[in-house]
Amino acid sequence: MSGTLVLVRHGQSEWNLKNLFTGWRDPDLTELGVQEATAGAKALADYGIKFDIAFTSDLTRAQKTCKIILDGVGQPNLEVIKDQALNERDYGDLSGLNKDDARAKWGEEQVHIWRRSYDVPPPGGESLKDTGARVWPYYMTEILPRVLRGEKVLVAAHGNSLRSLLMVLDRLDSTKILGVNLATGVPMVYKLNADSTVASKEVLGDMSGAH
Numbered sequence: 001m002s003g004t005l006v007l008v009r010h011g012q013s014e015w016n017l018k019n020l021f022t023g024w025r026d027p028d029l030t031e032l033g034v035q036e037a038t039a040g041a042k043a044l045a046d047y048g049i050k051f052d053i054a055f056t057s058d059l060t061r062a063q064k065t066c067k068i069i070l071d072g073v074g075q076p077n078l079e080v081i082k083d084q085a086l087n088e089r090d091y092g093d094l095s096g097l098n099k100d101d102a103r104a105k106w107g108e109e110q111v112h113i114w115r116r117s118y119d120v121p122p123p124g125g126e127s128l129k130d131t132g133a134r135v136w137p138y139y140m141t142e143i144l145p146r147v148l149r150g151e152k153v154l155v156a157a158h159g160n161s162l163r164s165l166l167m168v169l170d171r172l173d174s175t176k177i178l179g180v181n182l183a184t185g186v187p188m189v190y191k192l193n194a195d196s197t198v199a200s201k202e203v204l205g206d207m208s209g210a211h
């Protein structure tokens with residue numbers, strides 16, 4: 001067994017609350033989002049983990065979640081690497097639109113395909129496959145080598161950038177990933193084998209309400 005990889009989706013953002021497609025737009029966390037990140041931090045503190053390094057995206061909601069977690073586990077000064085490779089999937093022309101308005105305009109099924117399918121991009125945006133094409137190489141070159149060296153690594157990122165990583169870690173194919181939703185602020189603790197496969201996965205919280 002080698003190191004530990006902790007993945008966490010940012011807490012609720014202002015645009016999650018307003019039900020808007022967000023993508024690369026940069027809203028802040030809501031008060032609830034701060035509470036969710038704080039609860040995730042407490043779960044990790046209770047778990048007893050001390051990180052060696054943290055990664056986050058170029059977006060405020062993930063960076064703040066990362067900071068809240070590091071403060072909560074007593075590591076406020078830990079090095080944090082920020083990279084847009086971990087950004088949310090770019091929602092293109094849908095960015096800033098209301099998700100219910102989009103359903104009324106294009107239909108429930110089309111919107112679900114844009115939101116959760118593997119390889120159908122929203123107009124002008126990235127599919128999950130496109131997102132993976134930047135997340136996976138970044139994971140392979142920057143994150144995984146540290147885990148394989150035995151480090152404990154935090155990744156605070158986004159629903160879809162993390163879904164693309166889950167396809168690799170949980171061996172989910174393009175059909176199975178369709179039904180996967182991540183709750184905000186709930187840490188997923190992976191222990192990896194030396195060959196980079198998953199030895200164990202523990203979810204520190206409730207994923208059931210995720211949508």
Ligand SMILES: O=C(O)[C@@H](CO)OP(=O)(O)O
Pocket residue numbers: 016020021022023024088089091115159160211
């Ligand atoms: O709006 C977004 O960028 C994402 C995450 O909130 O939405 P979805 O759940 O549709 O992937």
